[in-house]
Amino acid sequence: MATSYFGERVASPVVDNGSAILSPTTPNSSAAPRSNALQNRITGVLSASYADLEIRDALSVLDERNIQNTADARRNLRLDVQQELIECNGEIVQDFGKVAEQLKRIGTAIANLNDSCAEMRKHIGAASRETGPMLDEAKTILADRRQVEKKQQVLNAFKAHFVVSDVEVASLTSTAEPVNDDFFRILTRVKKIHEDSQILLGSENQRLGLEILEQSSRQLNAAFQKLSRWVQREFKSLDLENPQISASIRRALRVLAERPTLFQNCLDFFAEAREHIMSNNFYAALTGAPVDADHPVLGKAIELSAHDPLRYISDMLAWAHSATVSEREALEALFISEGDEIAKSIQAGIESEPWSRADQAExxxxxxxxxxxxxxxxxxxxxxxxQLRQRTEQVIQSHEDATLAYKIANLVTFYCTIFANLLGEQSALLEDLKPLSDTALRSFRSVMRDQVINLHSDLALSPDSLSPPDFLVEALGMLTVLMKSYDTSVVTSNRSQRIEGFQPILQEALDPFLAGCENITKRLRAPDNHILALNCLLTTRDTLRQYAFADRNAELQTRIEEHRKELTEAVHTWFLHESGLGTLVDNITTIEDLASSYKDPTQLVAIAQQLDGFLPTATEDARAFLGQLQDRMLARRIIEHAAESFCEDFEEVEGLIVQGDEARAAQMNGGVEEEVWLRDVFPRTGEEIRVLLS
Known part of the structure; x- marks a missing residue:
């Protein structure tokens, strides 16, 4: 339509600035106003935006009506539009009339509804006035109902927690009912009730709390009494040698520990029963007769070795040790396998039973x-x-053998150390063992003192061979046995303690015999006394050297050295006497003492001849002189030292002779040639003496 509407119009030319281009033929003077109006109109049309909705709607309407762009159409367009508008408005008015009629009918209906509502309000008000008290009563009843329901819930919870059924009470306290998992479960619940009832004492329901506390206390006491009797019955038939000990026993003991008094009674009952069983088992092991057919005795009877006292006691101690280890392991599995639960239970029981303490102040x-x-x-x-102590004391008293007594003492001491490590130093069993060791040592000392007393007859005789006396040899033999026994029985590795522990034995088993040997040597002459003393001391030293804890080398070496010096001096004196040099050593100290020898050298010649006869066999004769000294190396050293002293004495005499000849020659000043020279009479030199005695 826009195209048809504007198609018949001739477009006016427009310049670049948007203004209309007037025709050159148009007169400017007369047509100016019309031209301006037209131009403004065209400008307004051209300036209108076709994107505007109103314009677009208007153009759409014109297209729909198929209006041709003619002069009549343009003149009648406004009229046609206004006519259509009037017709539309009339239709609208008619429609609104119908709406008004409907609104009147609606208003009438609303008025009727309002009247009905008012009437209903009257009836409701009357009903409310009549039902108000009933509603208030219903609310009260509902509130009471809710409160009763809440109390019912509390009561049910209270009964579920604090009330124990008759069946559970019977299972807990009746001896006819077994002690099983249900018993412990109910016991745990009652203990919880007992603890929680104490909370009620702090609330308003103190009376209820007291009643529940009293009732739960009675039930707990009856339950623990039942458990205590059951444990005692089980202890009668309990086989500790069975590695699979019932778990219920351990559980029962752990629970029963919460009552220290009942727990201790059960332990006392158990200890008495086990003591009787262990005593019977020990007697069966001794005699070989079994206590019952179900437990035969393994191995031979211990009393079959009674002929060997040491083995007999050793077998008894070994059995006691084995039984102690087995008993401790079994009881450890029974009482401590649950960790420290029993200890915790006992501690809790002690705290809950303050009256059971001996002294509350501590x-x-x-x-x-x-x-x-x-x-x-x-x-x-x-x-x-x-029983072990009685039998061991009988063995000690019936055998007067020092070696046996000491071996028994060491054996008992060894087992005392083992039992102390196993059961502690405060063990009551050590009170039975330690006196046995003391008894054996007293017997050992008594026997040794009797032997020393019996030595008086032997001390009057000295051996011709100067070898150690028989009583010393026997004492050293016995001492060797004692040292071996001590070495195998003492468990300490401290050297000073081992030495200190054996010193009393040396004082009893060695010192009296060495003193007896010393008394014998005092009645002998030199060098026999020193030879005998050295033989005894060297034999003793060699015997003691076998064990470090008995070594008295420092003490014995001092005494040996004293006798060695004395014996060396005796050999030296023997050298001087046998060689004849002793006369010269004793009588010649200065060259003036040689004056008489120049006048009469006969004595000096005799001494020189005696010396020449002595020197070739001097060493062999000296060995024969010390032939009874058993230590040949020591004899050789003694001879060497004595020979050295002899050579020194000879060199002194030789020096005096040389000095005397020199002084004599100076006095004569080349005199008579027949003058006697001592050096010619006594020609031996010190080097020759050393070579011959080497």
């Missing part, structure tokens, strides 16, 4: 499970060790 020490276990083992084996 702090209760913490329960030591290991110490309690050791004490229980002590009680279980007390009967065994009493």
């Amino acid at each position: 702090a209760t020490p913490a329960f030591d499970g290991r110490q309690a276990l050791n004490e229980l083992v002590d009680r279980d084996l007390a009967g065994v060790f009493r």
Whole structure:
């Protein structure tokens, strides 16, 4: 339509600035206003935006009506539009009339509804006035119902937590019911009730709390009494040698420990039963007769070795040690396998039973499970060790053998150390063992003193061979046995302690015999006394050197050195006497003492001849002189030292002779040639003497 509407118009030319280009034929003067109006109109049309919705809608309407762009159409367009507008407005008015009629009918309906609502309000008000008290009563009833339901829930929860059924009470306290998992479960619940009932004492329900506390206390006491009797019955038939000990026993002991008094009663009952069983087992092991057919005795009876006292006692101690180890392991599995649960239970029980303490002013020490276990083992084996002590004392008293007594003492001491490591130093079993060691040592000392007393007859005789007396040889033989026994029985590695521990034995088993040998030497002459003393001391030293803890080398070496010096001096004196040089050594100290020899050299010649006869066999004769000294190396050293002293004496005499000849020659000043020279009479030199005596 836009195209048809504007198609018949001639487009006016437009300049670049948008203004219309007037025709050159148009007169400027008369047509100016019209031209301007037209130009403004064209400008307005051209300036209109075809993107405007109103213009687009208007153009769309014109297209729909198929209006031709003619003069009549353009003149009638406004009229046609206004006519259509009037017709539309009339239709609208008619429609609004219909709406008004409907609104009147709606208003009438609303008025009727309002009247009905008012009437209903009257009826509701009357009903409300009549039902108000009933509603208030219903609200009260509902509130009471909610409160009752809440109390019912509290009551049910209270009954579920604090009330124990008759069946559970019977299972907990009746001896006819077994001690099983249900028992422990119910016991745990009652203990919880007992603890929680104490909370009620701090609330408003103190009476209820007291009643529940009293009832739960009675139930707990009855339950623990039942558990205590059950444990005692189980202890009667309990086989500790069975490695699979019932777990229920361990659980029962752990629970029963919460009542220290009942727990201790059970332990006392158990200890008495085990002591009786262990005593019977020990007697069966001794005699070989089994206690019952189900437990035969393995191995030979210990009393079959009674002819060998040491083995007999050793077998008894070994059995006691084996039984102690087995008993401790079994009790450890029974009482400590659950860790420190029993200790915790006992500690809790002590705290809950303050009246069971011996002295409330003192702090209760913490329960030591290991110490309690050791004490229980002590009680279980007390009967065994009493029998062992009696039999060992009988053996000691019936044998007067110092070596046997000392071996028994060492054996008992060795086992005392083992038991101390196993059960502790405070073990009651050591009170039975340690006196045995003391008894054996007293017997050993008594026998040794009797032997020393019997030596008086032997001290009056001295051996012709100057060898150690028989009593010393026997004493050293016995001492060797004692040292071997001590070495195998003492477990300490401290050297000073080992030496100190053996000194009393040396004082009893060695010193009296050495003193007897010394008394014998005092009645002998030199060099026999020194030879005998050296033989005794050297034999003793060699015997003691076998064991470091018995070595008295420092003490003995001093005495040996003293006798060695005396014997060396005796050999030296023998050299001087046998060679004849002793006369010269004793009588010649200066050259003036040689004056008489120049006048009469006969004596000097005789001494020189005696010396020449002595020197070739001097060493062999000296060995024969010390032939009874058993240590040949020591004899050789003594001869060497004596020969050295002899050579020094000879050199002094030789020097005096040389000096005398020189002084004599100076006095004569080349005199008579027949003058006697001592050097010619006594020609030996010191070098020759050393060579001959080497």
